[in-house]
Amino acid sequence: xxxxxxxxxxxxxxxxxxxxxxxxxxxxxxxxxxxxxxxxxxxxxxxxxxxxxxxxxxxxxxxxxxxxxxxxxxxxxxxxxxxxxxxxxxxxxxxxxxxxxxxxxxxxxxxxxxxxxxxxxxxxxxxxxxxxxxxxxxxxxxxxxxxxxxxxxxxxxxxxxxxxxxxxxxxxxxxxxxxxxxxxxxxxxxxxxxxxxxxxxxxxxxxxxxxxxxxxxxxxxxxxxxxxxxxxxxxxxxxxxxxxxxxxxxxxxxxxxxxxxxxxxxxxxxxxxxxxxxxxxxxxxxxxxxxxxxxxxxxxxxxxxxxxxxxxxxxxxxxxxxxxxxxxxxxxxxxxxxxxxxxxxxxxxxxxxxxxxxxxxxxxxxxxxxxxxxxxxxxxxxxxxxxxxxxxxxxxxxxxxxxxxxxxxxxxxxxxxxxxxxxxxxxxxxxxxxxxxxxxxxxxxxxxxxxxxxxxxxxxxxxxxxxxxxxxxxxxxxxxxxxxxxxxxxxxxxxxxxx
Amino acid sequence: xxxxxxxxxxxxxxxxxxxxxxxxxxxxxxxxxxxxxxxxxxxxxxxxxxxxxxxxxxxxxxxxxxxxxxxxxxxxxxxxxxxxxxxxxxxxxxxxxxxxxxxxxxxxxxxxxxxxxxxxxxxxxxxxxxxxxxxxxxxxxxxxxxxxxxxxxxxxxxxxxxxxxxxxxxxxxxxxxxxxxxxxxxxxxxxxxxxxxxxxxxxxxxxxxxxxxxxxxxxxxxxxxxxxxxxxxxxxxxxxxxxxxxxxxxxxxxxxxxxxxxxxxxxxxxxxxxxxxxxxxxxxxxxxxxxxxxxxxxxxxxxxxxxxxxxxxxxxxxxxxxxxxxxxxxx
Numbered sequence: 001x002x003x004x005x006x007x008x009x010x011x012x013x014x015x016x017x018x019x020x021x022x023x024x025x026x027x028x029x030x031x032x033x034x035x036x037x038x039x040x041x042x043x044x045x046x047x048x049x050x051x052x053x054x055x056x057x058x059x060x061x062x063x064x065x066x067x068x069x070x071x072x073x074x075x076x077x078x079x080x081x082x083x084x085x086x087x088x089x090x091x092x093x094x095x096x097x098x099x100x101x102x103x104x105x106x107x108x109x110x111x112x113x114x115x116x117x118x119x120x121x122x123x124x125x126x127x128x129x130x131x132x133x134x135x136x137x138x139x140x141x142x143x144x145x146x147x148x149x150x151x152x153x154x155x156x157x158x159x160x161x162x163x164x165x166x167x168x169x170x171x172x173x174x175x176x177x178x179x180x181x182x183x184x185x186x187x188x189x190x191x192x193x194x195x196x197x198x199x200x201x202x203x204x205x206x207x208x209x210x211x212x213x214x215x216x217x218x219x220x221x222x223x224x225x226x227x228x229x230x231x232x233x234x235x236x237x238x239x240x241x242x243x244x245x246x247x248x249x250x251x252x253x254x255x256x257x258x259x260x261x262x263x264x265x266x267x268x269x270x271x272x273x274x275x276x277x278x279x280x281x282x283x284x285x286x287x288x289x290x291x292x293x294x295x296x297x298x299x300x301x302x303x304x305x306x307x308x309x310x311x312x313x314x315x316x317x318x319x320x321x322x323x324x325x326x327x328x329x330x331x332x333x334x335x336x337x338x339x340x341x342x343x344x345x346x347x348x349x350x351x352x353x354x355x356x357x358x359x360x361x362x363x364x365x366x367x368x369x370x371x372x373x374x375x376x377x378x379x380x381x382x383x384x385x386x387x388x389x390x391x392x393x394x395x396x397x398x399x400x401x402x403x404x405x406x407x408x409x410x411x412x413x414x415x416x417x418x419x420x421x422x423x424x425x426x427x428x429x430x431x432x433x434x435x436x437x438x439x440x441x442x443x444x445x446x447x448x449x450x451x452x453x454x455x456x457x458x459x460x461x462x463x464x465x466x467x468x469x470x471x472x473x474x475x476x477x478x479x480x481x482x483x484x485x486x487x488x489x490x491x492x493x494x495x496x497x498x499x
Numbered sequence: 500x501x502x503x504x505x506x507x508x509x510x511x512x513x514x515x516x517x518x519x520x521x522x523x524x525x526x527x528x529x530x531x532x533x534x535x536x537x538x539x540x541x542x543x544x545x546x547x548x549x550x551x552x553x554x555x556x557x558x559x560x561x562x563x564x565x566x567x568x569x570x571x572x573x574x575x576x577x578x579x580x581x582x583x584x585x586x587x588x589x590x591x592x593x594x595x596x597x598x599x600x601x602x603x604x605x606x607x608x609x610x611x612x613x614x615x616x617x618x619x620x621x622x623x624x625x626x627x628x629x630x631x632x633x634x635x636x637x638x639x640x641x642x643x644x645x646x647x648x649x650x651x652x653x654x655x656x657x658x659x660x661x662x663x664x665x666x667x668x669x670x671x672x673x674x675x676x677x678x679x680x681x682x683x684x685x686x687x688x689x690x691x692x693x694x695x696x697x698x699x700x701x702x703x704x705x706x707x708x709x710x711x712x713x714x715x716x717x718x719x720x721x722x723x724x725x726x727x728x729x730x731x732x733x734x735x736x737x738x739x740x741x742x743x744x745x746x747x748x749x750x751x752x753x754x755x756x757x758x759x760x761x762x763x764x765x766x767x768x769x770x771x772x773x774x775x776x777x778x779x780x781x782x783x784x785x786x787x788x789x790x791x792x793x794x795x796x797x798x799x800x801x802x803x804x805x806x807x808x809x810x811x812x813x814x815x816x817x818x819x820x821x822x823x824x825x826x827x828x829x830x
Contacts, residue, residue, distance in 0.1 A: 073720070074719070090712065090714065091715055092712045092715055093712060095708055099708075103704075103719045104719050104721045112701070113701055113702070114699055114700050115701060117699075
């Protein structure tokens with residue numbers, strides 16, 4: 001067995017009013033990939049921020065290769081060889097790749113004030129050569145894909161000669177092939193004896209890449225298990241402390257259901273090429289494909305956010321021209337965006353206002369004065385129905401967990417009496433327990449006759465939810481599978497199909 | 500192959516070419532400047548006369564130097580509303596030191612520049628350490644500087660009549676052959692210094708980094724507060740230099756002058772393609788922006804368009820410039 005690289009013992013940390021961590025242990029070995037799992041709020045991030053010098057611990061000790069260390073700031077952590085790759089990529093988009101990697105460590109000349117950019121770019125090129133990364137140091141980060149940006153972050157971490165690399169949800173924005181290449185990188189880190197702490201909600205990834213799994217819940221240490229000897233359902237159970245809804249779905253819908261939406265040869269200026277499909281009432285239609293395949297663009301075209309160049313859209317067998325999201329909403333189409341914090345919710349306003357946002361007119365007297373009481377009544381009904389966990393409908397959205405925020409967005413659209421609801425990455429950034437609840441909710445919506453389009457980059461999610469799966473590649477539909485036919489391999493085959 | 504595909508192919512080629520996105524805005528601004536110059540020289544014979552060109556450059560100098568300083572601040576994603584009145588405070592400070600205090604002129608100049616830098620430092624402190632939004636912090640500094648300028652001058656102009664050499668700093672000329680007022684020379688020297696700081700030094704690099712993603716910069720271990728304060732201090736020093744030129748040109752320190760200059764400076768920066776949301780901008784752009792503003796005012800005046808309408812036109816140009824920028828981003 002490899003020697004111990006890092007051990008954190010009895011770590012405790014309090015913030016005003018909250019005990020974030022109490023007596024948490026963590027042990028990482030040389031060349032090990034350790035998963036750190038737990039629901040949102042379990043204390044994973046706090047633990048990692050302590051290790052990285054962003055927070056200081058109240059109690060406990062940190063031993064690095066057997067020696068006690070005191071990590072007081074980020075620079076110290078970096079010098080000790082501890083790097084973190086944050087979930088929300090922490091890059092300066094307007095700076096070049098090289099400038100990002102060596103930020104704070106720029107080669108300098110006179111008075112330590114002037115930059116030596118030629119040396120900077122050379123150092124970066126050397127680093128890339130050593131790591132086998134093909135990137136131009138001069139490229140602006142804003143011009144890179146998310147996957148390439150992540151490679152920049154990894155290269156940055158490795159440029160410190162890091163012994164420990166923390167990856168916080170590294171795959172949320174990656175497609176399957178990009179994930180594969182990330183795992184190749186992780187394997188080579190492992191071979192070099194680097195310890196990786198891997199935070200993720202995706203059980204299939206943990207199974208593939210990690211050696212051991214440490215589970216946390218409510219700021220406490222629960223258990224550490226060897227991955228290959230452990231059932232994933234056991235892990236989920238430890239994380240949430242209760243049984244989770246994982247029951248598999250009905251595989252077909254009633255054939256007699258009528259078609260509510262039909263697209264015929266829809267093309268847009270830059271993205272879509274001759275997209276045609278049908279959607280039935282009560283159906284969950286999954287959209288799979290790599291990033292940039294055009295899935296979100298289909299949703300945008302239906303929702304009137306992008307202009308359609310040719311082709312037609314039929315609603316209930318009648319051709320419609322949808323020119324704006326406002327029109328789409330009036331026709332009974334709802335869109336739950338992948339970026340709920342920016343596009344779906346007013347983060348600093350309360351639950352009831354957010355729910356009423358799309359239907360505010362219904363809550364007004366004389367179209368002007370908003371009736372708080374009416375809003376409250378309706379909001380309470382939905383909080384109850386959707387089992388939204390919130391102390392009251394007056395709670396600010398900011399204070400809700402990701403899963404409950406998503407439910408508020410769904411309630412907003414239910415209030416509008418939508419017939420068609422489009423979900424774009426419905427469970428991004430939502431933890432496992434809450435995912436199950438969102439799945440259940442979407443199932444129930446479909447059962448009650450709602451037509452659902454679900455775009456997702458998580459294949460298990462697509463397989464778990466969809467009655468039918470449409471696969472896209474480069475703006476075209478390359479395959480259509482019934483839920484009985486659909487497998488991860490088949491979807492990937494279509495998704496990587498070249499025209 | 501139909502027309503659409505041809506157009507798309509062309510667009511792809513353009514998109515892939517290695518013209519940095521900021522450069523397009525600069526080229527656009529420069530082309531507008533040239534277009535304006537051609538337009539006005541056709542409209543009026545006197546526009547291209549040597550004395551008029553010097554006049555345009557002279558009126559660009561003060562606003563231009565203020566705009567140079569503001570460029571640094573705006574690239575951080577901040578704003579500085581105090582540059583107008585801080586400039587006034589700096590020039591009044593020169594008067595107090597030289598006329599009331601009887602000190603040599605160079606002491607006054609250094610004092611004036613330091614006054615500007617100190618005001619910038621205080622704004623920067625309020626923003627970085629006290630977490631006051633730049634808009635509010637510099638709004639407060641605008642009022643503080645305005646009040647102080649009136650207090651230390653007892654609300655009366657201070658004249659440099661006993662120091663005839665002072666005005667040469669602005670209106671004299673040291674260029675052999677042709678007569679170019681020093682103020683213009685100083686403006687271009689300040690622009691070069693600003694350009695070097697922005698593109699070749701650590702301060703410039705962190706300036707862009709902070710404007711691009713402050714949190715990420717902080718998490719990379721950069722002392723963001725220190726650099727923010729440095730940037731506001733630097734902008735303040737530029738403001739101080741503008742104060743020196745202003746006092747020298749008027750041969751007096753006018754405590755009631757200066758308010759409103761900050762908005763013109765910000766306008767010049769924006770026309771020059773610097774993004775108010777931070778992370779993007781150039782010194783060359785700002786110089787062009789400042790020139791566009793004064794060419795426009797001067798040209799309209801020569802065409803005998805009333806001053807009220809000149810202001811309206813400048814306002815419209817700002818809308819146009821920023822709209823062109825958003826169009827470009829959409830693509």
